[in-house]
Amino acid sequence: MASLESGMPLQEALFFASSGNTLAIIVNYFLGYLLYEKTKTKLLSSKVGALSYTYGHRYGYLALLLSPLPLIGDPLTLVAGVVRLRFVWFVLIAGTLRVARYYALALVV
Numbered sequence: 001m002a003s004l005e006s007g008m009p010l011q012e013a014l015f016f017a018s019s020g021n022t023l024a025i026i027v028n029y030f031l032g033y034l035l036y037e038k039t040k041t042k043l044l045s046s047k048v049g050a051l052s053y054t055y056g057h058r059y060g061y062l063a064l065l066l067s068p069l070p071l072i073g074d075p076l077t078l079v080a081g082v083v084r085l086r087f088v089w090f091v092l093i094a095g096t097l098r099v100a101r102y103y104a105l106a107l108v109v
Contacts, residue, residue, distance in 0.1 A: 014106055018099040025067070025077040025094050032081025039082050056083035067094040068101040 032039075043049035056063075060083050067073040080090050 010106055014099075014102055017102045021098045021102070022091070022095045025074070025098065026091065028074055028077040029081040029087065029090055032078040033084065034081075036082055036084060053083065060085045061089060061093060064090065064093045065097070068097045 040053065043053045056079060060080060063076055064080060064085075067076045077090075077094055080094070
């Protein structure tokens, strides 16, 4: 079995990295979920905000395909909670992509 220089087996490192990252996006989702009322009221008070909110509902799951990307991925997981995407689908899409990202990185290294 391949291992990292520190001695940790690669599969174990993948497991811990993927688990930690998946837990992080779940926390982001629930932070967005808790901010729903305040954020919704503020967004719907402006024309651009209302349009953004509508697009979030319409294209939210599709936007999650960008969630493994650096810089924009974590805010997308927060927005998923704000627009209240279904949690099961959120975890299946974003979680699977996060695991796939670490797997791809492990293949490269």
